[in-house]
Amino acid sequence: xxxxxxxxxxxxxxxxxxxxxxxxxxxKSDLEIPEPVxxxxxxxxxxxxxxxxxxxxxxxxxxxxxxxxxVTIILILVLPAIAFILARTVIGLDIRNAAxxxxxxxxxxxxxxxxxxxxxxxxxxxxxxxxTALVALLELGILVALFYGRWALARIEKVSGGLGxxxxxxxxxxxxxxLGGGLLIGWAVGEQNFKRIEPFFVDLFRGVLVLFMLxxxxxxxxxxxxxxxxGWRMAAFAIAVPILNGTLASLLAxxxxxxxxxxxxxxxxxxxxxxxxxxxxxxxxxxxxxxxIYLTSSLGLTFPFMMVIGIxxxxxxxxxxxxxxxxx
Numbered sequence: 001x002x003x004x005x006x007x008x009x010x011x012x013x014x015x016x017x018x019x020x021x022x023x024x025x026x027x028k029s030d031l032e033i034p035e036p037v038x039x040x041x042x043x044x045x046x047x048x049x050x051x052x053x054x055x056x057x058x059x060x061x062x063x064x065x066x067x068x069x070x071v072t073i074i075l076i077l078v079l080p081a082i083a084f085i086l087a088r089t090v091i092g093l094d095i096r097n098a099a100x101x102x103x104x105x106x107x108x109x110x111x112x113x114x115x116x117x118x119x120x121x122x123x124x125x126x127x128x129x130x131x132t133a134l135v136a137l138l139e140l141g142i143l144v145a146l147f148y149g150r151w152a153l154a155r156i157e158k159v160s161g162g163l164g165x166x167x168x169x170x171x172x173x174x175x176x177x178x179l180g181g182g183l184l185i186g187w188a189v190g191e192q193n194f195k196r197i198e199p200f201f202v203d204l205f206r207g208v209l210v211l212f213m214l215x216x217x218x219x220x221x222x223x224x225x226x227x228x229x230x231g232w233r234m235a236a237f238a239i240a241v242p243i244l245n246g247t248l249a250s251l252l253a254x255x256x257x258x259x260x261x262x263x264x265x266x267x268x269x270x271x272x273x274x275x276x277x278x279x280x281x282x283x284x285x286x287x288x289x290x291x292x293i294y295l296t297s298s299l300g301l302t303f304p305f306m307m308v309i310g311i312x313x314x315x316x317x318x319x320x321x322x323x324x325x326x327x328x
Contacts, residue, residue: 056129
């Protein structure tokens, strides 16, 4: 990976704000962003991403997104399976903890999506708007991961159902609701109506994202003390699995003909791990699972890795796939 590509990501306001948050926590600064404000930031970012994607989606047909939709369905089934199997066989976690890990790594990080979307734009390879819909669908990986856990438990002990209730709860989660709802609104309102809210939901987007990344840096640093609890195998998992997932997703997206920006963003999102919606679903379904394992690896390891190295690395991998396909 060229040094200039890594440096370009390191000196971006988004990454620097994240690193500032890490430093602030390590220095035991009294800097903090109130929880109600963070919720507003998260709502704004998710809804804004959905609205902008809906505007783009209004200009495409089902034929345009069919290929990407097929890749997304494959990823929803495969990514949680990869995480669950590796967590059980390589790390040696029990079924409940393995399902918790699979739920986070089989789902997506909305912040990583926003950063990857911005990175693609800065590289001159802006993604197609319909990718937002594909990202929203990828959150269904939470359900698939928990189903794998329930299915594995059912083979060794009697476990009651509740999958339908879990499905309803996940669909009511803010990630899918805001992304999906924003997508529908953006698609329905038309270009003229969208222009009335564009200054707020488009022009201010990057500024709010920078502030949100400051808090994410502080949150990640607070997990550093738990690194010893996850062990070196879990640490290796938190780095290797995102690279594997991102490589696989960007390859599939390239093979079905998605352009560079769209294939890259889909790959970067597949390489991410959820730390907002998925943990809540895991706690509700497998309360015995240890958040010191799945949340530390996701927020303390994978998220910083993706912000500093992972996103530009997946971009470079996607460029390689695109070039290889062009030659073939």
